[in-house]
Amino acid sequence: MARWQPNASERLVAAALDLFAERGYENTTVIDIAERAGLTKSTFFRHFQDKREVLFGGGAMAELLAKAIAAAPVSATPLEAVAHALDEVGSEAFTAARREFTARRRAVIAANPELREREALKGLGLTASMAEALGRRGVPDLTSRVAAELGALTLKIAYERWSDTANTEEFGEVARRTLGEVQAAGASSLR
Amino acid sequence: MARWQPNASERLVAAALDLFAERGYENTTVIDIAERAGLTKSTFFRHFQDKREVLFGGGAMAELLAKAIAAAPVSATPLEAVAHALDEVGSEAFTAARREFTARRRAVIAANPELREREALKGLGLTASMAEALGRRGVPDLTSRVAAELGALTLKIAYERWSDTANTEEFGEVARRTLGEVQAAGASSLR
Numbered sequence: 001m002a003r004w005q006p007n008a009s010e011r012l013v014a015a016a017l018d019l020f021a022e023r024g025y026e027n028t029t030v031i032d033i034a035e036r037a038g039l040t041k042s043t044f045f046r047h048f049q050d051k052r053e054v055l056f057g058g059g060a061m062a063e064l065l066a067k068a069i070a071a072a073p074v075s076a077t078p079l080e081a082v083a084h085a086l087d088e089v090g091s092e093a094f095t096a097a098r099r100e101f102t103a104r105r106r107a108v109i110a111a112n113p114e115l116r117e118r119e120a121l122k123g124l125g126l127t128a129s130m131a132e133a134l135g136r137r138g139v140p141d142l143t144s145r146v147a148a149e150l151g152a153l154t155l156k157i158a159y160e161r162w163s164d165t166a167n168t169e170e171f172g173e174v175a176r177r178t179l180g181e182v183q184a185a186g187a188s189s190l191r
Numbered sequence: 192m193a194r195w196q197p198n199a200s201e202r203l204v205a206a207a208l209d210l211f212a213e214r215g216y217e218n219t220t221v222i223d224i225a226e227r228a229g230l231t232k233s234t235f236f237r238h239f240q241d242k243r244e245v246l247f248g249g250g251a252m253a254e255l256l257a258k259a260i261a262a263a264p265v266s267a268t269p270l271e272a273v274a275h276a277l278d279e280v281g282s283e284a285f286t287a288a289r290r291e292f293t294a295r296r297r298a299v300i301a302a303n304p305e306l307r308e309r310e311a312l313k314g315l316g317l318t319a320s321m322a323e324a325l326g327r328r329g330v331p332d333l334t335s336r337v338a339a340e341l342g343a344l345t346l347k348i349a350y351e352r353w354s355d356t357a358n359t360e361e362f363g364e365v366a367r368r369t370l371g372e373v374q375a376a377g378a379s380s381l382r
Contacts, residue, residue: 077380077382078380079380079381117308117312120311120312120315121308121311121312124311124315140376140379142348142372142373142375142376143376143379143380145344145376146341146344146373146376146377146380147380149340149341149344150337150340150380153336153337153340157333181333182333182337183381184333185331185333185334185336185337186337186377186381187381188331188334189268189269189270189334189337189338189341190270190374190377190378190381191268
């Protein structure tokens, strides 16, 4: 009889990252991951569709960004709404407890061309999600797309900076500073 | 004995697009394409690595953009260098004779998720190529990345507009106007 396994999802993710680092993503099976976590294959599949999903947990980030943009004050400019979304990412997803996981996840992805492609495509999905959320706030289409590109670039750079384990700042701080730099770069490229 | 086939590459591309439209990308083989073009399989492989390459001809566009950015006047701002590159794309790649091919290519890609992913990844490669070329001009890293994102967004939108077969404008004109709109949207998203 299947029964509830406390923290099964976290244990599977931790086991997967250990195995990917030890023997490579390609040489790790779902059964290996479940065994290392002390769980069964069917428990794995209750939490993740396949091996890749351990690293790319569905559309949670795209949804988080879209919701936060929708919830930004009515008076917020497009980039202020994006900044609000980046704050939410810091408090909901990229918490201090997740920093080490994130650094290991990045190393696994960097070592595998297929995973790098998947990560790049996920990034495009985040851009599209932000642009759509800005559009629903009444921001004109092209302005939404430009603001979403600047937001996605900020998210990418801030993620790289924050997940460096030598960094002790909170994600929100890193993201705010990075957004300021991206805005300044935007202004100077428009000159 | 293999001998020179005039316009073999163009004939293979035209045959491939016909077949993709008729029976779908998945249901078309390299042999089908070669036969339709009146050529052999080995001629196909002298021109293209595989079936997908008929649609995504190597790194030619990334190279064209990088070269044109390098060749822009020393005094050009980052976005003026990008504008110069878009002009070159219009005179070298997206010529009037290519418009119909481009419209058909877009329809084939739109119908296939795997090809849509490939197209999206190619777009990221173009952004990286422009950012690197701007960096080699001495543009600071973040300004290069922002200008390249704005350039890539302009290229994507201008490509969609220009490849609409009802459009009779030259690519260069469409791209210049689009870049102006993207710059205005950038300025308004930075406010």
